[in-house]
Amino acid sequence: MPRSAIAEMRTGLRNKIVSLAGTINGLMAALNPFIWDRPLDDPAKIVGMDAFAQQVALTLKGQTNVALFGPRDTGKTTFTNQLALELGRDHGPDAPAFDVVKINLQRVVSIPGFIGCVHDALSAHPDRHLRRSAQRQFEALEKEIGFDIKVIKGSVKSVARTTEQDAEALHAQLVSMRKLSNHLVVIFDEFQRLAHCPGDPLAVIRSALMSSGANHVSLLFTGSIRTVLQMMLEDSSQPLFGEAAQLQLPVIGRIEFLEYLEFQFQATSKPAEEAALEHLLNLTAAHPRRTQQLAWECWNETRPGRPVQLQTVIDAHNDLVQTIERSEFSAMLDLLISGDDGEVNEVRALQMLADRGGQKLTSRPLVARYGFSSAARIKPTLLRLQRRGLIDEHRGVWRIVDPFFEEWLRRSSPLADTYPE
Ligand SMILES: Nc1ncnc2c1ncn2[C@@H]1O[C@H](COP(=O)(O)OP(=O)(O)OP(=O)(O)O)[C@@H](O)[C@H]1O
Ligand SMILES: [Mg+2]
Secondary structure: OOHHHHHHHHHHHHHHHHHHHHHHHHHHHOOOOOOOOOOOOOHHHOOOOHHHHHHHHHHHHOOOOEEEEOOOOOOHHHHHHHHHHHHOOOOOOOOOOOEEEEEEOOOOOOHHHHHHHHHHHHHOOOOHHHHHHHHHHHHHHHHHHOOOHHHHHOOOOOOOOOHHHHHHHHHHHHHHHHOOOOOEEEEEEOHHHHHHOOOOHHHHHHHHHOOHHHOOEEEEEEEOOHHHHHHHHHOOOOOOOOOOEEEEOOOOOHHHHHHHHHHHHHHOOOOEOHHHHHHHHHHHOOOHHHHHHHHHHHHHOOOOOOOEOHHHHHHHHHHHHHHHHHOHHHHHHHHHHOOOHHHHHHHHHHHHHHHHOOOOOOOHHHHHHOOOOOHHHHHHHHHHHHHOOOEEEEOOEEEEOOHHHHHHHHHHOOOOOOOOO
C-alpha cells in the first residue's frame, strides 16, 4: 500500500476517534435539563413569561402596586426572578432600570420573623452596592434606635420586647430599605402569610412603603391562596384596601411547553416521540412543576441516545403518582379523615372532584353517594379546600390544583368509575 494511502487511513481513523470521543463526551456531559425542586432562575429555562413580565414591570414602574395570584407550585417565585431581570432593564426615560428586593415570607408568623426575612433578603442581595448600603443603613439604625438583628432573631438574650416595639423596629427597617434606591420594587413573596401575623404588619408596610416619602417604591405581592390575598386587599377595613392591581399568573401555553420539552430532550440526546410529549402534557395538564418533574423522571429513565417513548411516560407517571402515598398530601388526608364533620366533608369533596370532575357537584345522587348530609354542605366545603390551596375555581368549574394528587385520589377512591353518570 502506498504511504500516502496509509497516512490518509490514519488521518481518517484519528478523525473518527476524535468525533466518537466528542459524542461520548457529549452524552456523558448531558445533565438532566429539567428542574422541579426549586424556583427557576435561568431565564433561558423559564417558559412563557416574557410578555407578562414586561407587562408587570411596566405597571410597577408606572407606580401601580400589583398583587399576583397563582396556586401552589405554578411558578410565582420563578416569575419574580424573570420579573426582576425585566425591572433591571431600561424601558425609556420614564421607566429607567429599577432595583429589586425580594422578601420571602413563606414561613413568617410574627413581626420579628418578618424583620428577619427583610434582613436576610438584603444581606443576600445579588447587588454588592445595594448589599453594602443596606449594611450601613442597619448599622446606623442600630445606633439610632438600638435596632439589633441578633436580639430580634433571638441569638442574643434580651429583655422581653413588646409587639409595639417590634412593629417600630420593622417600620424603621422598611424606611431605611426604601432609602437604598431611587427606583425600587419590593417583592413580597407569599404575602398572604401576613394575614395571620399579629402586630398589624400591613399597617406598617403601608406607612413605611406607601406613604408620601415612598413615591419611588412600588410593591408586588404574590400569594397562593386567592381568597386570603383578596381579603387583604378588598376588605375596606384592611390597611391595604384597594392599593394594588390584582393579576393572575398566566398559565404556560401548551404548545410553548411542548416545544420547550421537545427541545430540551433533543438537545440532551434523548429525543422524545411526539406521542410521548402529548401524553406527558395530558397527564400533567401543563401544571408547571408536575410537567417538569415528569419530564425529569422520563429523562432519567431513558438511556443516552435512546428516544423517550410513550411507555416511558406511562411508567414514570405511575411511579410519581405512587409517591403521593408518602407525601404531605396523604398526611393531610389522614388528618382530615379523622377530624370533625367539616374536615371529613373535605375528604368527600376531594374524592368527588377527583372522580367526577368539577361540574354539577350538587346533584342529589352524588350528594348521597359521597355521604354529605345535604347539598348545602358542598359549597362551604369547597371554599375551605380553596383556602387550603388544594382546589381552585375557574369560570365556575372547580378542580384539584395538583394533577398527581388528583390522579392518586382517583386511583384510591372507592367510588371512582363505579357508577357511570
Ligand atoms: N415559567 C416556567 N417555565 C417552566 N417551568 C416552570 C415555570 N415556572 C415554574 N416552573 C416549574 O414549577 C416549579 C415550581 O416553581 P415555583 O417554585 O416558581 O412555583 P411557586 O408558585 O412559587 O411555588 P410555591 O407555591 O411552592 O411557592 C419549578 O421548579 C419549575 O419546575
Ligand atoms: Mg414560591
